[in-house]
Amino acid sequence: MLIGDVAYRFHVSVRSVRNDLSQLEQFAHIHNVTLERKRGKGIVLVGTPSSMQSLLRTLETYGRRILDPEERLSVMTASLLLRDSATFQLLANDCGVSRQTAIRDFSEVEAVLKNECISVVRCQGKGLALEADELNIRHAFVQLLADNPCPDCISDLVAHDEDMCLCMPFAKEIVQHAKAILGMGFLNEDYIETLVCYILCRIQRRHTIQSASYEFELSSNAETLDSLRIMLEQYVSQRDERTYLATLILSQRIGPFPSQRERTEADAMNGEAEKLSRQLVDALGKYQQIDGVAVKDVISMLTEHIRPALYRKHNNIQLHDENMESYLRLTSPLILEFTSSTLEECGVDFPPSEIAYIAMYLTSIFEASGGEDLVPTILFVCSFGLATSVLLKSRLERLLFGCRLVGPKSLGEAEEYLRRNDVDLIIATCEFSTSVAPVLRVNPMLTQVDIDRVKGYVNQLPYTKMSSQFVKHYAEQKHEKTFHRVTDYVFDDDIQVIDACESWQSAIRLAAMPLVQRGLMESRYVETMIHAVCELGTYMVLTPGTAYVHAGVNDGISDDCAAILVSRSPIKFGSENAKNVRVIVVLGIKHQDKSDLLALASIFGASRNLESLARSDISTKTIALMHD
Template identity: 25%
Template sequence: MNLQPVKFKLTPWKEVISGIIGYFPGKMVILEKFWQKMEFQFSFPQGERDSRHDTKNLPQRLKRFGIYPREARVYNETNKEWTGGKMTLLTKRQRDILALLIKEEEYVTVKQIAARFGIAERTVRYDLRWIECWLRENGSGLLKTAGCAGTIDRSAQDFDAERFREALNDIHHRALSAAERRFTILLYLFLEPEAITLRQIAERLNVCKNTVVSDMDAVDGQLAQAGLRLERKIHYGFSLAGAETAIRGFYIRTVLDGLARNLISEAHLLVWLKAASPGQLSAIIDEVESELRVEYSDSAKKELYISLLVAAHRVLNGRLLPDGPEDGEREDGYRQLDRLYDTWAAGHRIAMPRGELAYIRQIFRGAKLANDRNDIGDPAASDAETMLLCQQMIDDARCYLGLDLQNDLELVHGLRTHLKIAVHRLRHNLSVSNPLTDQVKFQMPFFFEMSKKIIAKYEGRIGAAVPDDETAYIAMYFGAAFERSLCSGFMPTALVVCGGGVATSGLLITRLKVMLPEIKLIGPVPAEKIAATLAGTAVDFIIATAPVKGLGKEVVRVNPLLENDDLTRIKTLIFRNSSRKQLQYLSDRNLREAEERWELGELIPREALNLNVECKNWQQAIRCCGQPLLEQGAITEQYVEAMIKAVLDYGPYMVIIPEIALAHAAPEKGVRRECLSLITLRQPLQFGEKNKEWVRIVIVFGARNHQPEQLHRLVKILEQPGNIERIKEAAAHDQIMRLSNR
């Protein structure tokens, strides 16, 4: 369908809500809200145009009011020109729905889509009308039946689902979100050889200048954090200013983040960077690996690949690095790198100066290794330096963990290799990116804070501040060593209850030992001996082949043949119990006052403790629990949303004590002071979107660092026999405020 914009009369009121109105078959009128405005656009099917409406001067009149239609021309990034006619743009949600329809070859109902994306069915039907327009413009359509959303018309001979996916990934085919616009603006600033004006950006993004002005303020803040600045010149436009190495490092991180967040596809990135023969760059990386006898990690290979493209593009735009002193004798692998990259660049008519080749060598020296088959790398003096740094950091960790990890060869070798590369990257201002940083902060807060304090002691020696991404890597090394050192003490003990014969019980025990060798097993015993066994043996949970009473222990019922679902449920219990034991150990290490007594009322004020709260879902439960802390000003609304996002991203990992959710997020997400709140639920709720866990108690805690002392104290109270049940059953505050760690 061709949508044709038509003129309409604008009201004289300044408070007018502007919007897009589209006329579709069936006389359907649609309103779409954008940027706190509404943009109006009449559109008619072919042959139904009303002669009373005139399109003359419409674009100019609309732009005066900051109004742009959701039909756009296509900006060709290669030719730097607008091509083709108008096309319908889709929002991110609409693109996600279309991606689902492309993936599912069968009919999908409106109800299924609404449940999948958490929106109303009415909203789904609205989105489907835009999707149908987009499909018709791209040579397809939407097949519908009564009660169904439909499926994509795949009847055309040239139908190609991959072509649709590529079109959806093209930035210029989207109604961009704020994050997408700002990412695209950063790319424009980096890739343009000259300055770029507000008008040029607005036209390419199909938004008004006021929107771009707002985005530029946010972009300026991002650049400032990276030590860069945005230069504004009247009648000239915007350009970047800062050290060239800093600019490249920032954009390598930005591009990697954009790829990870699906803000741009790799195919379209290659178009933007004018990259030809990208396969040759991958071959260069492979050959350097072979020459140096190392294996780069997958993430490092992607970073090296982007770095080579970025360097070539900057040279092409005349943004050169100065020639520095030669870096001494180079290994054969790096000489091969110089030759291969110089040959690739020459084939694309790019002359690589000496400073550029030296920069590429620095990038490769700082790449993260998956395997190092020799000692090729830094000189012996640098290796001795990193070995000393490694030993000192491991000694520091002993003070926090109470463990001597110097004999953990896996830790010593891994941390030493990592520090050698990390110190090189930090000293040469090379970008550091860790996709697991937020997850480490969320799931390993103690180790992150410990590593942060340890590495801070050596920043002067390193000569650079250590970012959180690097700290998270170090925390992962210490966390893994901690689990290896005490794995036998933290691994749970399970009682196996089987009422079958010898063959059945023998098969179950054998399969458990083969598939879950880390778990300690007792039994098998018949159901009538459960009580006697629990009386004399410490057991964490019970694995049973028939319904049994657990006498206060969690029970997981399994098929004697151990199906996949059975293993998943057992692994969940293993993770929960081992995590709880780790938390208890670290709480004991953190709280030195062995004789001190404290009560629940000292940790959680009465106004932050609510009993028998009625909540519809786990999201509402987190919000209800966090509300008193919001009112006190201890946390921000951003922190509450970050806690919910953490559950969506990482699952119910905070349920490490049965039926208790310890909800939290990273301190920088909005913690103003250390705080605790608690609610009990009238009815249990399942937490998480997958691998759901039943919860009766929700605790929200916030800490200015990643070592919340109040939480450690609360854990000691919960450890006391009977305290958790008393909290669950409490009907009044006075029944639990005096609960203590004694």
């Protein structure tokens, strides 16, 4: 445990804890336990199981002081405010009295809470719970801390509450950032940290406010309040909650408001956010005509997000969200890489998590502006009777609402149609094969199994279409400047051609083998790639017939690398909603700003290369010479 945590636990200063450490060492030594100081962990007690048990038994003999009635009243009130529910026995334990005493004193607790417009209700199987407007509960806790007759006991309750312990580090960060924004300190920093921690804990437990009626009305506070709201965005998603916390922090300030220089800096940051937002949208506009009216709100939200992101960057505050970053890298890798490269061109060095959130907004803008270009076209092929075809088409139209449905067509009509038109999916009730689009075979009566398969596949069609369109526009833009060649990114020895493979898992392992053998990639990286496909589906199939697989930067990769496996026979890729692929591109991404995904996707998405990859005489030499 860190010394600071011990100080907080016992409501004393860090200096007091350090002064007492020598006595603690002597006390522990008597019981054959040593106190060690470990870097990054703090102070740790080390001993055998028997010596630790002996120390615990000794500590249990030390009694706690007996609380007087007023102190018991505060402790029981705090216990109810801190928990979603409590029992009389739990309240008794908190006060160190019998259950009967807690029951006897409880009427006074109810009276105190009633003054705050809070009722206590008995919940079957849970115990005692509070019922009131959320603002009243929070106000009661603020008042309790301010007028607390036994601060050590309340601190003890807070320190033993699991949710409060989890939220406290964030509360401390918020208070420190608030001091920097306000240019001042707080009269009682521990007090404001506990208040902020309590609010974060209530939000985490889904006890949120519904209005911002408490917001300061003084115009002189408006800019300061907005700065605090921006800072709080990385901790709290709800705007009303950010306003509440900002107002609470302002109420505890001491000293003057921010200077003119600080306000000028805030205005400059707002202008920087608007400029960067425009640059990102303009860059995206090179690959997709942006519908300014349709995406006006999304662009506004993008700007609102960039503002606190710049604040965090300028103040060296790191935003960490590995789950979001990993999810975007797997489900929207093309626009994620585009976002990273565009920010680099703009001279802005954001950490990966910030880039991931910005990429989410750009993905929404791209999709919303796509219009008819992103509507999937589905060809319906049926060789059965007219009545069956009409019934099946009617069911498919309801199932595939929002898609462009063509047909039903006979086998001959379908082949003729495909010679003149592009489709994204073919749903057939009979045996039908083609290399230009994936084919789903269904029962003419469309069973539930068929419905689930179709739904699963169609859900990914807009994404697949968006990826293909993005790659196409990307290649067209880059074509004016330079070619991308396979050999620019992949060594000849890392390209393989096989006749067939028994499974997509084996194909990934085989594709990665040259990188593993050279020590660039660990086996766990390969297994993580396979797990990602099982977990998230076939999002890695970004261009027709090609899957681009990778894992995280910390999953066992030593340097940037890539490998390619081409199968002459199609491989069913994915456990659910499998897609036929011929190419597996393994990407070892160690430095996220140097990923080769966009360049390789533009090569393998080119129509002439798709035709070459489908030929039976495809060779490693042919692949190595491919370019976009």
